[in-house]
Amino acid sequence: xxxxxxxxxxxxxxxxxxxxxxxxxxxxxxxxxxxxxxxxxxxxxxxxxxxxxxxxxxxxxxxxxxxxxxxxxxxxxxxxxxxxxxxxxxxxxxxxxxxxxxxxxxxxxxxxxxxxxxxxxxxxxxxxxxxxxxxxxxxxxxxxxxxxxxxxxxxxxxxxxxxxxxxxxxxxxxx
Amino acid sequence: xxxxxxxxxxxxxxxxxxxxxxxxxxxxxxxxxxxxxxxxxxxxxxxxxxxxxxxxxxxxxxxxxxxxxxxxxxxxxxxxxxxxxxxxxxxxxxxxxxxxxxxxxxxxxxxxxxxxxxxxxxxxxxxxxxxxxxxxxxxxxxxxxxxxxxxxxxxxxxxxxxxxxx
Numbered sequence: 622x623x624x625x626x627x628x629x630x631x632x633x634x635x636x637x638x639x640x641x642x643x644x645x646x647x648x649x650x651x652x653x654x655x656x657x658x659x660x661x662x663x664x665x666x667x668x669x670x671x672x673x674x675x676x677x678x679x680x681x682x683x684x685x686x687x688x689x690x691x692x693x694x695x696x697x698x699x700x701x702x703x704x705x706x707x708x709x710x711x712x713x714x715x716x717x718x719x720x721x722x723x724x725x726x727x728x729x730x731x732x733x734x735x736x737x738x739x740x741x742x743x744x745x746x747x748x749x750x751x752x753x754x755x756x757x758x759x760x761x762x763x764x765x766x767x768x769x770x771x772x773x774x775x776x777x778x779x780x781x782x783x784x785x786x787x788x789x790x791x792x793x794x795x796x
Numbered sequence: 797x798x799x800x801x802x803x804x805x806x807x808x809x810x811x812x813x814x815x816x817x818x819x820x821x822x823x824x825x826x827x828x829x830x831x832x833x834x835x836x837x838x839x840x841x842x843x844x845x846x847x848x849x850x851x852x853x854x855x856x857x858x859x860x861x862x863x864x865x866x867x868x869x870x871x872x873x874x875x876x877x878x879x880x881x882x883x884x885x886x887x888x889x890x891x892x893x894x895x896x897x898x899x900x901x902x903x904x905x906x907x908x909x910x911x912x913x914x915x916x917x918x919x920x921x922x923x924x925x926x927x928x929x930x931x932x933x934x935x936x937x938x939x940x941x942x943x944x945x946x947x948x949x950x951x952x953x954x955x956x957x958x959x960x961x962x
Contacts, residue, residue, distance in 0.1 A: 707897045711889075711899055712889075791888075792863070794842060794843075794889070794891070795891045795892065795893065796844065796858075796891075796893070
């Protein structure tokens with residue numbers, strides 16, 4: 622298993638039903654295996670970031686996917702990666718941020734949190750509300766490398782700017 | 797005492813429904829001692845259920861007393877346990893000795909009332925909350941062939957939790 626070759630496949634294009642089925646079928650038929658993946662509809666597009674284990678070359682993998690990607694009008698990008706399964710980091714904090722949408726929220730919040738030791742493992746954000754009054758919502762799971770208190774002080778700074786932010790610790794129960 | 801082998805999913809025994817304990821004898825006591833040792837041998841393990849070591853009987857142990865700032869009742873030996881009341885719900889992260897290298901979010905009741913026998917067959921009632929209540933619900937699921945994988949919820953449900961608990 623040590624010599625497995627991994628690639629990161631990125632596929633982006635206009636959303637429509639059946640994308641995942643078509644892509645993964647082509648990969649399966651071509652002899653590739655899937656690892657961890659994130660697939661999501663973003664603003665009417667469908668996005669796939671997927672670890673793929675494949676014994677052949679970069680070019681051979683491209684040939685397996687490019688036909689189906691083209692037929693679905695998806696942009697395809699492949700990188701050979703230094704990747705492994707079973708490398709999960711367990712998050713210890715969850716932070717939720719929301720507020721009236723305005724330029725710079727993410728930069729402000731993540732910049733402040735990064736200075737106080739937050740390692741982001743997972744971030745999802747969305748814009749809700751209405752077109753004339755959009756609200757920005759962000760959920761982060763991460764590791765507090767300098768402790769939770771440091772992050773709490775960072776969130777204080779963020780709140781002073783009128784952004785709602787709350788944090789809870791994640792205490793993973795192993796049973 | 798000895799450390800027992802932990803079954804890993806997809807071992808089909810983890811999906812079986814366990815049977816009630818009828819005999820409260822020395823063999824049961826010996827098994828409980830082994831089960832406890834197995835729980836303590838696992839990294840960070842605060843609970844264990846008999847099906848996790850392949851014994852399909854309604855036996856579990858929970859002990860969260862080693863966690864700082866966590867309300868607890870010490871070591872709970874649960875034989876034929878039953879939850880009689882559920883209150884509130886909260887999302888929390890769980891992992892399982894039978895499902896290595898994966899943790900995920902699960903919604904559990906925040907407070908529960910529990911009716912259970914001990915290793916000698918005497919009945920007890922407990923009111924549990926928070927982390928301890930979560931651990932008990934996780935272990936009792938094992939007795940019904942359920943893993944936390946059966947109850948995963950998405951991160952997106954955090955802000956707008958639907959009232960579903962089963």
